[in-house]
Amino acid sequence: MLSVSLTASAAQKTTVYDFTFTGYCDGIELVVTNNFDLFGPGFPQVFIGGFHELINQCGFRYNGTDVGFVHFLSAKVPPHAGVGGPVLDASDNIFDATTNFPFGGFTGAQAEYVLDTVGGTWALYGAFFGDETDFLLNAGTLTPGLPAKVNGGGPNLAKTTIGSVKLK
Amino acid sequence: MLLSRMISLMMAGISMAACLQAQQLKAQTPAAAKSELLITKTDYPLDSLTEFSAIMVGSLMGNNDELRIYRSGDLMRTEMLDGNHMVTNLKTYKTFVVLPTRCVQDARPSVNTFPFTAVRPGHKVERQFMGSEVVEGHNCQIEDITITSERGLPLKLRFWEAFDLNGFPIKLEVHRMTGSPVTIRYKDVKIGRPDPALFQHPSNCKLSQQPGVKGAVKLSAPKPPEKSQR
Numbered sequence: 001m002l003s004v005s006l007t008a009s010a011a012q013k014t015t016v017y018d019f020t021f022t023g024y025c026d027g028i029e030l031v032v033t034n035n036f037d038l039f040g041p042g043f044p045q046v047f048i049g050g051f052h053e054l055i056n057q058c059g060f061r062y063n064g065t066d067v068g069f070v071h072f073l074s075a076k077v078p079p080h081a082g083v084g085g086p087v088l089d090a091s092d093n094i095f096d097a098t099t100n101f102p103f104g105g106f107t108g109a110q111a112e113y114v115l116d117t118v119g120g121t122w123a124l125y126g127a128f129f130g131d132e133t134d135f136l137l138n139a140g141t142l143t144p145g146l147p148a149k150v151n152g153g154g155p156n157l158a159k160t161t162i163g164s165v166k167l168k
Numbered sequence: 169m170l171l172s173r174m175i176s177l178m179m180a181g182i183s184m185a186a187c188l189q190a191q192q193l194k195a196q197t198p199a200a201a202k203s204e205l206l207i208t209k210t211d212y213p214l215d216s217l218t219e220f221s222a223i224m225v226g227s228l229m230g231n232n233d234e235l236r237i238y239r240s241g242d243l244m245r246t247e248m249l250d251g252n253h254m255v256t257n258l259k260t261y262k263t264f265v266v267l268p269t270r271c272v273q274d275a276r277p278s279v280n281t282f283p284f285t286a287v288r289p290g291h292k293v294e295r296q297f298m299g300s301e302v303v304e305g306h307n308c309q310i311e312d313i314t315i316t317s318e319r320g321l322p323l324k325l326r327f328w329e330a331f332d333l334n335g336f337p338i339k340l341e342v343h344r345m346t347g348s349p350v351t352i353r354y355k356d357v358k359i360g361r362p363d364p365a366l367f368q369h370p371s372n373c374k375l376s377q378q379p380g381v382k383g384a385v386k387l388s389a390p391k392p393p394e395k396s397q398r
Binding site: 022023024076077078079095099105106107108109121123125126128129130131132133134135136137138139140141159162163164165 | 230231233248249251252263268270272273274275277278279285321342344345346347
């Protein structure tokens with residue numbers, strides 16, 4: 001599940017996680033660091049930056065952007081299956097990246113992906129109205145590695161973790 | 169002379185008022201009269217729709233997928249694109265996510281339970297009858313719904329409620345934060361109790377670990393939120 005692990009400097013710790021959402025055309029790359037190069041010593045390896053892969057198989061023009069933290073999560077919340085433990089939790093702009101193809105746009109919808117890299121599961125949450133009304137949008141299992149590049153696909157055929165996209 | 173003119177004007181006024189009243193009565197079609205009955209059934213029009221199955225076309229996410237939904241009492245089953253499904257309790261919002269090899273739980277409702285989960289505790293619902301229209305062969309009343317929470321922005325919905333389906337909204341528009349409204353449609357709507365087996369979840373959907381147990385996160389009591397100024 002862990003595709004690449006490297007150390008950029010003596011104290012900078014970086015781990016790269018690449019996954020495809022099983023059964024869907026999209027994937028995610030999350031880079032987890034302790035941000036030593038930026039913040040100096042004293043911080044755990046919990047800072048997440050990365051991207052939502054939407055080009056290779058889904059056929060969109062843009063990838064999404066991710067930012068978040070590693071943290072512990074109760075067993076009652078997906079993607080855990082009654083165990084509990086650390087998760088990669090990232091806010092993601094997949095809605096904006098896939099809207100109004102090929103341009104992208106501002107939808108006002110916000111997505112958050114939570115990955116359990118040990119159990120190999122994920123869950124997706126979303127909010128649309130600017131209030132406390134949030135939803136569980138989807139959940140499933142992870143396949144190691146980013147989606148492979150395919151020819152002939154396109155957004156009109158794409159089955160993403162937020163569904164099939166309506167093209168104008 | 170003056171008296172006779174005054175009497176004429178009064179008679180003309182009475183005649184115009186009577187004419188207007190007649191026109192208003194004529195405009196109130198049987199469908200409109202019926203819809204008023206429908207509108208006063210409950211606070212939120214979907215609360216009375218507790219037993220049904222349907223194919224949901226599109227969702228809050230703005231997609232165009234066709235996925236099956238089922239409701240029986242407080243339980244609602246929603247299917248996902250990868251063939252898995254979720255079962256949400258509409259009162260507690262507890263959701264079971266049934267995957268091929270495991271089952272997980274969440275405290276939030278499945279997105280495809282919307283608009284049946286649009287009204288949360290403390291929300292206020294305002295309803296306005298907007299007319300009637302035939303949609304895909306169903307005679308519908310159109311209703312605008314505004315849901316207001318204590319905090320946040322009001323949610324605006326428009327329902328096309330089919331008379332022959334107990335007011336089931338075979339079409340609805342949802343106004344999200346920005347952009348044009350998202351349209352959701354329902355087809356193959358069947359009013360009646362679905363198979364109870366559809367709402368069961370596997371035995372491997374374990375009960376949640378309690379806060380304080382090793383591996384679980386203990387959360388401190390949240391402070392009451394301040395009312396936002398927007």
